[in-house]
Amino acid sequence: MANRTNRRWLLAERPRGPIEDSNFRWVEEPLPEPKGDGEILVRNLYLSADPTQRGWISRDTYLPAVKIGEVVRSGAVGRVERSTSSEYAVGELVQGLFGWQDYAVVPAKGPGAPMKVPPVPIPLAMSALGLTGLTAYFGLLDVGRPKEGDTVVVSGAAGATGSMVGQIARIKGCRAIGIAGGRDKCEWLLREARFDAAIDYKSEDVGARLRELCPKKIDVYFDNVGGPLLDVALAQLAMRGRIVLCGAIATYNDTELPPGPKNYLSLLVNRGRMEGFIVLDYMKRAPEAVMALMGWVSSGQVVDRVDVQEGLENAPRTLRRLFAGENQGKQLLKIADP
Numbered sequence: 648m649a650n651r652t653n654r655r656w657l658l659a660e661r662p663r664g665p666i667e668d669s670n671f672r673w674v675e676e677p678l679p680e681p682k683g684d685g686e687i688l689v690r691n692l693y694l695s696a697d698p699t700q701r702g703w704i705s706r707d708t709y710l711p712a713v714k715i716g717e718v719v720r721s722g723a724v725g726r727v728e729r730s731t732s733s734e735y736a737v738g739e740l741v742q743g744l745f746g747w748q749d750y751a752v753v754p755a756k757g758p759g760a761p762m763k764v765p766p767v768p769i770p771l772a773m774s775a776l777g778l779t780g781l782t783a784y785f786g787l788l789d790v791g792r793p794k795e796g797d798t799v800v801v802s803g804a805a806g807a808t809g810s811m812v813g814q815i816a817r818i819k820g821c822r823a824i825g826i827a828g829g830r831d832k833c834e835w836l837l838r839e840a841r842f843d844a845a846i847d848y849k850s851e852d853v854g855a856r857l858r859e860l861c862p863k864k865i866d867v868y869f870d871n872v873g874g875p876l877l878d879v880a881l882a883q884l885a886m887r888g889r890i891v892l893c894g895a896i897a898t899y900n901d902t903e904l905p906p907g908p909k910n911y912l913s914l915l916v917n918r919g920r921m922e923g924f925i926v927l928d929y930m931k932r933a934p935e936a937v938m939a940l941m942g943w944v945s946s947g948q949v950v951d952r953v954d955v956q957e958g959l960e961n962a963p964r965t966l967r968r969l970f971a972g973e974n975q976g977k978q979l980l981k982i983a984d985p
């Protein structure tokens with residue numbers, strides 16, 4: 648093996664406000680050894696940048712917080728380099744929470760065991776066919792339950808999850824309206840992802856545009872960003888409207904709890920429902936979603952946009968891109984050639 652060093656980013660301190668390089672510590676350590684029965688050594692190839700990592704390094708969420716001094720938790724795809732398990736062969740591609748590091752030793756069974764990667768290009772396996780594709784699929788269809796003819800509005804629409812939500816909504820016969828930051832992203836939504844309408848929240852009056860575009864109000868609001876946009880959407884909810892609480896990236900860097908949504912009584916007046924979900928709860932049904940998404944991607948009904956940065960040393964900077972809206976679709980970081 649050419650590279651015998653494991654380069655790693657450890658958590659040095661919990662961020663206060665936006666992520667800074669000083670929140671992390673770069674170390675170079677000897678290669679870890681798979682021990683005992685059933686451990687495997689994985690060479691990370693691509694890391695996934697996800698807004699939820701901001702929560703993982705701050706506090707206990709749906710997973711325990713990363714401890715100070717631990718490697719920063721991150722989704723990844725890697726190649727099996729050594730295996731003491733009959734389940735995984737050397738050379739196979741696997742995905743899991745392998746962290747911001749070149750190499751990870753992981754158990755072959757039980758919690759933390761990797762999943763096999765479908766035989767498609769790695770970026771596609773980590774975007775439309777990966778966790779963000781699954782998030783859009785189950786969040787929209789299971790939690791949002793759209794019906795043909797419904798108006799579906801999604802925030803963070805040009806991002807990894809949001810772009811899939813609008814496209815699945817369109818496939819299901821709904822009107823898909825996206826809210827995104829900037830003219831270029833809105834043009835991409837209309838031209839490439841074939842949304843019915845797009846609103847640039849940075850330069851337009853979102854409330855006025857929603858009133859104009861949704862004369863029958865919003866049947867499903869898929870919320871990726873929280874904050875003031877959630878309030879604006881609540882005010883336009885249709886009778887029996889559903890709000891899918893997927894994420895709230897607009898508030899993840901806040902140092903104090905954000906104010907509650909002012910317009911929450913719209914849920915009462917309209918007999919609405921606002922429901923959160925975590926995609927990890929749907930992993931048993933992942934094959935159903937992957938099959939459907941693979942069909943839509945192969946037939947061209949769904950376009951997949953991936954933004955690949957390079958170099959493990961750029962992990963903190965790559966994560967920050969999500970919060971500045973610099974990512975164009977699913978944000979990945981390539982750290983080694985497949």
Ligand SMILES: NC(=O)c1ccc[n+]([C@@H]2O[C@H](COP(=O)([O-])OP(=O)(O)OC[C@H]3O[C@@H](n4cnc5c(N)ncnc54)[C@H](OP(=O)(O)O)[C@@H]3O)[C@@H](O)[C@H]2O)c1
Binds near residue numbers: 805808826871894
């Ligand atoms: N519940 C679950 O199981 C689950 C799973 C995966 C992801 N999520 C959540 O889904 C959301 C999207 O995640 P993703 O991985 O698909 O990321 P993404 O949408 O590809 O990237 C994040 C986007 O958020 C937007 N953004 C950043 N700050 C914002 C602000 N202050 N106001 C409005 N928009 C802002 C930016 O787009 P603009 O340029 O348009 O501002 C940025 O491109 C996140 O909230 C994430 O936590 C939840």
